[in-house]
Amino acid sequence: MKSKFQPDENGYFGQYGGAFIPELLYPNVKELADNYVQIIESDEFQKEYKSLLKEYVGRPTPLYLAKRLSEKYGAHIYLKREDLCHTGAHKVNNTVGQILIAQKLGKTKIIAETGAGQHGVATATVCALMGLECTIFMGEKDIVRQAPNVARMKMLGAKVVPATSGSKTLKDATNEAIRYWIQHPETFYLIGSVVGPAPHPDMVARLQAIISEEMKWQLKEKTGKENPDTIIACVGGGSNAAGAFYHYLDDEDVELIAVEAAGLGVHSGESAATSQLGQVGIIHGSKTILMQDEYGQIKEPYSISAGLDYPGVGPLHAFLYETKRAKFMSATDDEALEAAFELTKIEGIIPALETAHALAVLSKIKFRKDQVVVVNLSGRGDKDLEIYIKHLKE
Amino acid sequence: MNSIQELFQKKDKNLLSIYFTCGYPQLTDTSKVILGLEKSGVDFIEVGLPYSDPLADGPTIQDSSQKALENGINLDIIFEQLLTIKETNKTPLVLMGYLNQMLKYGEDKFCKKMIVCGIDTVIIPDLPMVEFENHYQELFDRYGITNVFLITPQTSEERIRKIDSYSKAFIYVVASSSITGAKGEISSSQIAYFERIKAMNLQSKLIIGFGISDKLTFNTACNYAHGAIIGSAFIKNLGTNGVDKIDDFIKPIIS
Numbered sequence: 001m002k003s004k005f006q007p008d009e010n011g012y013f014g015q016y017g018g019a020f021i022p023e024l025l026y027p028n029v030k031e032l033a034d035n036y037v038q039i040i041e042s043d044e045f046q047k048e049y050k051s052l053l054k055e056y057v058g059r060p061t062p063l064y065l066a067k068r069l070s071e072k073y074g075a076h077i078y079l080k081r082e083d084l085c086h087t088g089a090h091k092v093n094n095t096v097g098q099i100l101i102a103q104k105l106g107k108t109k110i111i112a113e114t115g116a117g118q119h120g121v122a123t124a125t126v127c128a129l130m131g132l133e134c135t136i137f138m139g140e141k142d143i144v145r146q147a148p149n150v151a152r153m154k155m156l157g158a159k160v161v162p163a164t165s166g167s168k169t170l171k172d173a174t175n176e177a178i179r180y181w182i183q184h185p186e187t188f189y190l191i192g193s194v195v196g197p198a199p200h201p202d203m204v205a206r207l208q209a210i211i212s213e214e215m216k217w218q219l220k221e222k223t224g225k226e227n228p229d230t231i232i233a234c235v236g237g238g239s240n241a242a243g244a245f246y247h248y249l250d251d252e253d254v255e256l257i258a259v260e261a262a263g264l265g266v267h268s269g270e271s272a273a274t275s276q277l278g279q280v281g282i283i284h285g286s287k288t289i290l291m292q293d294e295y296g297q298i299k300e301p302y303s304i305s306a307g308l309d310y311p312g313v314g315p316l317h318a319f320l321y322e323t324k325r326a327k328f329m330s331a332t333d334d335e336a337l338e339a340a341f342e343l344t345k346i347e348g349i350i351p352a353l354e355t356a357h358a359l360a361v362l363s364k365i366k367f368r369k370d371q372v373v374v375v376n377l378s379g380r381g382d383k384d385l386e387i388y389i390k391h392l393k394e
Numbered sequence: 395m396n397s398i399q400e401l402f403q404k405k406d407k408n409l410l411s412i413y414f415t416c417g418y419p420q421l422t423d424t425s426k427v428i429l430g431l432e433k434s435g436v437d438f439i440e441v442g443l444p445y446s447d448p449l450a451d452g453p454t455i456q457d458s459s460q461k462a463l464e465n466g467i468n469l470d471i472i473f474e475q476l477l478t479i480k481e482t483n484k485t486p487l488v489l490m491g492y493l494n495q496m497l498k499y500g501e502d503k504f505c506k507k508m509i510v511c512g513i514d515t516v517i518i519p520d521l522p523m524v525e526f527e528n529h530y531q532e533l534f535d536r537y538g539i540t541n542v543f544l545i546t547p548q549t550s551e552e553r554i555r556k557i558d559s560y561s562k563a564f565i566y567v568v569a570s571s572s573i574t575g576a577k578g579e580i581s582s583s584q585i586a587y588f589e590r591i592k593a594m595n596l597q598s599k600l601i602i603g604f605g606i607s608d609k610l611t612f613n614t615a616c617n618y619a620h621g622a623i624i625g626s627a628f629i630k631n632l633g634t635n636g637v638d639k640i641d642d643f644i645k646p647i648i649s
Contacts, residue, residue, distance in 0.1 A: 010524060010528075018522075018525065019522060019524075020493055020520045020521070020522060020525070021520060021522060022449065022450045022519045022520055022544070023519075023522075023543070023544045023545060023546050023549060023568070024450075024544075024546045024548065024568065024571060026522070026548070026549070026553075027548045027549075027550075165456060165460075166446065166447065166460075171447070175447055175449060178449050179449065179450075179452075179573050182449075182450065182571065182572065182573055183571055183572050183573060184571070185548055185571050279498070280497070281494045281497060281498055282492075282493055282494040282497060282520070283447070283494070284449075285449075285520070292494070292498060294498065294499075295468045295469050295470075295495065295498060295499060296445075296492075296494040296495040296496075296497060296498030296499060297445065297446040297463065297495075298446045298447050298494075
């Protein structure tokens with residue numbers, strides 16, 4: 001039986017998804033739509049993909065029982081250590097997969113957008129690995145606040161193009177990447193999240209699904225059961241959450257919690273909590289929930305975290321929100337910072353600011369003592385040190 | 395009959411269409427620009443609805459849209475402005491905007507307002523054919539609105555034939571793989587593409603746009619199509635010289 005969380009033939013999850021693209025992109029998107037499932041499901045792809053994930057990325061990533069964190073919040077809290085992936089976040093699961101797909105389609109030039117720079121670094125990395133030309137679009141504002149990742153991309157041989165339009169963040173980097181793609185249809189757009197025109201959201205979700213695939217056998221080993229009670233992940237576009245939820249979507253007894261960035265507060269006017277502030281609309285080629293005014297003009301989001309600073313959310317997540325399959329929560333800048341410092345102090349792990357938002361809701365949930373909770377630790381905090389240092393209390 | 399179709403019955407070659415952004419350079423310039431263009435002898439006008447995230451547009455139209463939004467333009471004001479010139483303006487108008495604008499405003503409300511303003515043709519660059527077939531065809535038919543499809547150098551012959559069968563106003567022939575904005579000359583590969591489309595003997599009229607900027611590129615385009623659209627070059631002129639100098643831009647092109 002086909003899961004209701006799989007897209008239909010036009011790339012829709014319920015009313016969300018589709019491919020709202022200018023005619024110029026139609027051949028590119030069609031080529032991908034016609035081939036991606038067959039490629040991903042082929043033995044050849046699976047062999048190469050799994051081998052790279054093991055030997056190059058360092059998978060499987062540990063599922064670590066965080067004892068002191070568990071003690072503090074009164075539950076069994078496991079951390080899925082995506083921060084230990086090569087390049088420092090889950091993003092590389094997707095880029096390894098997509099670079100193989102690009103090669104199968106005969107593409108030699110790669111473009112990508114990036115917010116926090118993690119996807120940019122992960123893309124530049126696989127391009128270096130495969131010897132492919134790489135251009136990364138990044139908001140001018142993000143180039144400043146994520147400087148270490150910009151340096152890494154350049155060292156990896158990528159060209160970093162500043163997006164100077166609009167809010168100069170992830171939304172605008174994505175606009176610029178799409179405009180470049182229109183003008184260079186021979187390129188492969190290696191999208192970084194479960195957003196964009198169909199089939200991109202489904203393709204990226206399938207490539208991130210390795211996270212929950214591993215969680216299943218790791219939990220079985222550690223707890224005797226494949227299913228946890230609760231999975232918590234942060235959501236900007238939603239790729240790490242999609243990966244952590246993927247194999248549990250149909251198991252309705254597993255509680256799924258998506259955490260959005262509330263910035264200075266959900267209703268402060270400076271927020272990126274899309275599900276709370278958005279309505280149905282179209283962004284980056286996909287029908288989803290997005291932050292917009294009454295005339296459909298897209299609003300500029302705000303979050304301290306460049307990776308969550310996005311006015312939309314992937315169509316799968318919009319569907320999970322609407323059907324209440326996932327519970328949507330949010331964390332402010334300050335709550336995320338506090339959670340980051342806490343994890344660092346009691347577990348010796350410096351999380352990415354994005355990930356810190358997921359950790360921040362632990363204090364807002366009343367757990368049962370025997371509750372098994374997995375927090376997807378999507379990335380490490382090296383790139384955020386400047387912000388952390390600024391907030392470090394003596 | 396569709397207003398553009400009617401126009402083609404009177405004139406079917408060297409048609410000049412101009413694209414402009416509503417509320418630019420000043421909030422109240424929308425009607426002035428339309429009346430100025432009419433006076434200059436433009437055949438039909440594309441009324442651009444400023445959008446925050448115009449994916450198919452280059453820097454010139456992006457900037458004009460942003461400026462117009464800062465001026466406070468919105469769809470309610472635009473429809474009011476268009477209503478005030480309904481009786482005086484005789485040049486057909488075509489609305490050009492992004493799908494999210496119509497979606498959020500309300501599809502039925504949007505269509506109703508168009509008709510009230512005497513406009514029956516729309517161009518939505520991010521409305522794909524499959525969505526048109528599944529939903530928008532029925533919606534537009536209900537209001538007597540015609541949708542204009544775009545074709546590009548990458549569009550397959552099969553798809554062009556299908557678009558031809560859906561087109562009641564004209565087919566918008568995108569001149570190259572590009573977003574909007576001037577490119578200078580028209581290349582030999584573009585000419586080959588125009589010739590290929592012309593040789594298909596489509597039932598629809600063809601209007602070439604994207605990268606048409608002056609008399610030379612306009613004349614070249616008109617050798618292969620029924621007319622052409624100038625957008626960014628006009629916007630640039632409007633930004634520099636204002637609404638009073640529209641004639642100075644248009645006359646050299648159509649003379």
